[in-house]
Amino acid sequence: MKLVIQRVTEASVRADGNMIGHINQGLMVLVGIGQDDTMETADKYLKKMLALRIFEDEQGKTNLSLADVKGELLLISQFTLYANCRKGNRPSFIEAGGPHMADELYEYMIQEAKKQVPVVQTGEFGADMKVSLVNDGPFTVILEDL
Structure with a gap:
């Protein structure tokens, strides 16, 4: 699993021209799910992400x-985080989780996040989305290999 976590003052996501998710102050998180990820992996990453002390006192x-x-929290599925660019100029995505498995795990993360965060917004799995955000800082953290 790979998470790109951005501290934001606001963020939104659109699909087919429609706003499908919007948050104010919080975290906008791109979620990459790999072939070997499980619910236990998702639990570990979610716990770490929500515990990160990256807001100013x-x-x-x-x-x-x-x-x-x-x-607030905006979770957006992003399989391209698994782009492998070692050979040639066209990225390979073979390390990304398959669509069915990744969608199930993404939905699991959303449901688990909603148990802990009052406002959770999402993108649409597999959709062509347009993401807008105001990165606060900028402050961006990448979680992988936990």
Whole structure:
């Protein structure tokens, strides 16, 4: 699994010209699911992501988690995080999870996140999406190989 986590002041996602997800302050997360990922993998990554202290406290230090700032969460499936560009100029995606498995695991992550975060918005699995965000900082963290 690979997560690209961006601290945002706002973020949105559109599919077919329609706004399908929008958040204010919080985390916009691109979720890449690999062939070997499981529910246990998703649980571990979700726990780590939600515990990250990447929001500023009153002294300007990054000491606060998403829950501490009552932040919102936007999860967007992104198989291209598994692009392998070692050979040639056309990326290979063979390490990405298959569509059926990846969709199930993405939906599982959404449901688990909703148990812990009051506002969870999502993209649409497999859709051509347009993502807009205002990265706060900018502050971006990549989680992989946990």
